[in-house]
Amino acid sequence: MFNPPNAKTFFETVWEIVREIPAGSVSSYGQIASMIPPDADMEPARMQRLAPRWVGTALRKTPRGKSIPWHRVINSRGTISFPAGSPQAGEQRRLLELEGVEFDCRGRVDLRRFSWEGPDEAFLRRRNLLPPRALG
């Protein structure tokens, strides 16, 4: 899946979605992955297991200067995925705290409180990302 030229589209779709995450909210790699329809020949279960890694790959290649809030994406456990103590982890946490996102004593965000609900329907329609169930 996501074989070229689809990979490029996948990356750009990730960035588009991440750009929709409002300040003060966080999303997860898996949540973003679940918004992107798999290739026609891809089993959804497999997709769900593998795609989050590719979301991370896409995010690692995030273009600078395009106002993409990369720091609002954390993992499904509510923690920052960069190694603890790394400069990148510190930077991500700093940016999130500036927006009001709180971390507990173990460095975890309460996803119940801060998780993004997802893009609005206008965005989904514009990007042609509406899931089959939501069509019509």
Next chain:
DNA sequence: CGTTTGACTACGC
């Protein structure tokens, strides 16, 4: 080119 690495996640202990 072959190898290693990776901003993940679900699942089993």
Next chain:
DNA sequence: CGCGTAGCCAAAC
């Protein structure tokens, strides 16, 4: 809960 692991691919060396 926490830790280890499978999954199995594209970048980055």
